[in-house]
Amino acid sequence: MSESITVEVVYALPQKQEIFTVRLPAGSTLREAVEASGVMKKYPEIDLAKDKPGVYAKLAKPDAPLRDRDRIEIYHHLIADPKEVRKQRAAQGKVMKKGAGETVGE
16 A cells, blocks of 8 residues: 555635645656645646745745645735835835834823
8 A cells, every 4th residue: 555645735715715635656756746636727827937836935946856744835926125225225225114113202
């Protein structure tokens, strides 16, 4: 009897989070789990070249081997680079708010 693993493939949308549970042979890769889950058929806008995958919040390559109970997450690509946006705001002299605002008595 060959060993198998169970993993979750997660894709977050603005309204909800989709979770697909997949049972695969031991030694399967991240890409194989994503393909077996059917998430890319349900959401054809997913492109693993742009929407980087990860395992438990750490980026991972599509050919990364998986372990039992891994949680694969598909991250949306960023529209704008946060560092670049901050540089542009600084160049324009705009102040970025920090925290909840000023405290009383300061």
